[in-house]
Amino acid sequence: MALPPAFLDELRARTPLPGLIGRKTRLAKSGRNWKGCCPFHGEKTPSFYVYDDHFHCFGCGAHGDAITFIMRADGASFPEAVERLASEAGMDVPKPSAQDAARDRRVRDLHAVMAVAADAYHRRLFLPEGRPALDYLLRRGLTERTIRDFALGWAPGGRGALAADLRAEDITEAQMIEAGLLRRGEGGDPPRDFFFARVMFPIRDRRGRVIAFGGRILGDGQPKYVNSPETPLFRKRMGLYGLDLAREGAFRGAPVVAVEGYMDVIALHQAGFTGAVAPLGTALTAEQLEELWRLNPEPVLCFDGDAAGARAAARAAEVALPLISSERSLRFATLPAGDDPDTLTAKRGSGAFQAVLDAARPMAEALYGLVAEGRPAVTPEQRAALRHRLTGAAGAIADKALSAEYRRVLLDRFFAASRRPQSGGRPPSRTLPRPAIAAGPVQAERARMMFAVILRHPWLLPQVEEAVGLLDLPPGPATQLRDALLASTVAAEPLDSEGLIAQLARYGVEDAVSWALAPIGLPLAARAEALPGEVEEGFWHFFLRLRGEAELIEDQQDALKALAETNDPSAQRRLILVSEALDALRRGEGASGASGDAA
Known part of the structure; x- marks a missing residue:
């Protein structure tokens, strides 16, 4: 009696193959996968590979999943292997009706x-x-x-x-x-x-x-x-054409690439691109993306170089955004205008398609163009609409840390594009530019003062540790001190300044502490006698000046929203601080503005 496919799929997903197979043979990490000597035949050079959902021996040809491994390694029957794995996974084997x-x-x-x-x-x-x-x-x-x-x-x-x-x-x-x-x-x-x-x-x-x-x-x-119409065997949105052959190609290191049509898949396999697949006459679905990720953590989506191809790429990105993570993403490749993979390989050979794959862009790089494609962003209204679309795209990512990174990248590019001179507009100003101030020393000085406030008032750290952990800090003592501070916050009882500094000594950052507390230019907030309100205001003053323009704009929007919802004086003060920091950044505030209210 066959068991429900959904049960077997979940059982396999709950059974990490490296752990299971590692009981029988020693495995070593090999890239994303594992390898070792085959437990089924004697060998001295490892040719046995373990992937996410299967194993394969290139020596004897042994191949299968977790259930197959138990059957082959222990001589168990199929029901016995399922019962054993289900017991370890905490699952009940369904009783057939x-x-x-x-x-x-x-x-x-x-x-x-x-x-x-x-x-x-x-x-x-x-x-x-x-x-x-x-x-x-x-x-x-x-x-x-x-x-x-x-x-x-x-x-x-x-x-x-x-x-x-x-x-x-x-x-x-x-x-x-x-x-x-x-x-x-x-x-x-x-x-x-x-x-x-x-x-x-x-x-x-x-x-x-x-x-x-x-x-x-x-x-x-x-x-x-x-x-074919949908049947008990076939659901159009679930499968991919060429999937069975692409699995073997991917196992042997071929890039996984999704193209449009059946003939494209066949032509690419014939040209040596044995990881090629295609959706079944529909736009790419979430289920098909999951199948692609089972083959490769960063498959390539290949689209025609025309308006229809751009629309298809944008739809695919929209489907993929809620599903991507730090472990799996996509790359986007664009074909030369007028060609598809079939005609391209026929006319110019496999090297031409390899060049298309080599030029594939990571999703983070391609997404801006997919969102902005064909939509002007000249007027304030158009620019605001584009910015909303960009932040909306980043916000669709379920992984919050990754979502924040995408928002930063997209808005950085948005503001860079906004500052770019536009052809056909008014001539550029002849005002001589102000000499640029080196950002590195300014940011380091701001970081020093922020950490001085924390070191003198450790009670602040639980409130701000998450914010500090997300900052892009200059390398050197600032980064060393941040890492040590975050590692030291597990103390059972609150620490005073001397206690915190003594605890940090265990992490070998005495020089970084001395750097932060050097008396020259320290703000009043870093004095031991500073009042709590002064301490908090001083910290946020320097923290906000370590943020980038895109992040400060988002902070300003959040502060406006909080003030509208609460009408609280602290929310108002927060909005003032953020707005001051944003204005200072846009004015090109230099080192003279970094020290704040010096002691």
Whole structure:
């Protein structure tokens, strides 16, 4: 009795393979994966690799998932292996019902139906009736080996031909309808073929089982491509064309790249890009992105170099943003105008497509253009709208730390673009620019004063440690002191200034402490007798001057919102401090403004 696929998928997800396999053989980290000597055959040089969801030995060919490993390593049956892993994962093995058994038998039967249908279509491609389709594929540059590897076929134009082929294998009409091979007749008419006079592309799942078909008409008729209807085996938004072959390609180090069409996938595999896949006639879905990430943490999405390609890339980014994390992202590649992967490799060879992949941009770099694409940002209203779109895109990322990084990157680029001279506008001012002030020493001095306030008033640290931890500080004593302060905040009791400095000595930052407390130019807030209000105001004064323009603008918006909601004097003071810091930054405040109210 087969177990529900969802249960088995969760069981595999809850069973870390390196830990399981590491009980039998010693594993060492190898990039993102693990490797060791194969536990199934004697070897001295490691050729056994462990990936996120499977293992593979390049010596003896052993291959499988966690369940397979237990069966092979311990001689367990499938139910025994499942029971053992479920017990370790804290899961209960589902008890089958009569309905479950019937459904599983039907699904197994449908897989068999689709396998027979694929064989029938493939066989007909090499018969005289399929000669026009075979000639079409050969003209498109496919070799006979590629045609056989992808099991391409031909759905005949004569009605009832496929049904006749399948009836000879004891497949019923009802099974053909359920598998999506026949359409139900209307008004008492008999069922008719779903695919008629089309080149056939079998669609397979991760395990290589045929679950559906795509059919392309010869000539210029419409629709050019038709996919199987949704069936118990096939959900269009869940799968990827070429997924089973791309898994093997990815395991052997091929880049994972999602392109638009079936012929693009086939042409790329033939050109050596064996990690190529394509969505099934739809825009890329969240489920398909999850499949891509199972193959590679940073797959490439490849789009046409026209307006439609830009729109498709923007839609894909919108779907992906809530799902990305520090462990998985995307890269975006753009094809030369007028080319797709099929025509590009046919005309200019695999090197041309490799150049496209080499030029692929990380998502953080590509996102600005995808959000701003084709929309002017000249007037204040247009610029405000663009800024809202950019912050909205960053805000869609569920990982808060990553969201903040994206917001910073996008707004930095927004303000840089805003400062760029615009052609056709008013001529640039002839006023001589003010000499630039070196930012490094100014920022270091501001950091010194901020830390002096904390060191003299340690009660402040629990309130501000998170904010300090997010600052971009100049390297050297500022960064050393910040790291030591954050590491020291686990003390059971509040510390006074001397106690905190003594605790920091354990981290070897005495020189950094001396740097921070050097008396020259220290603010009044760093005096021991400063009042709490003076201490807090002094800290935020220097903290805000260590922020960038984009961050200060966001701080100002947050402060405005807080003041509107609470009408609290502290919120008003916070808004004043942020606005002063932003004005100082835009004026190019120098070292003279860094010391604040000196003692």
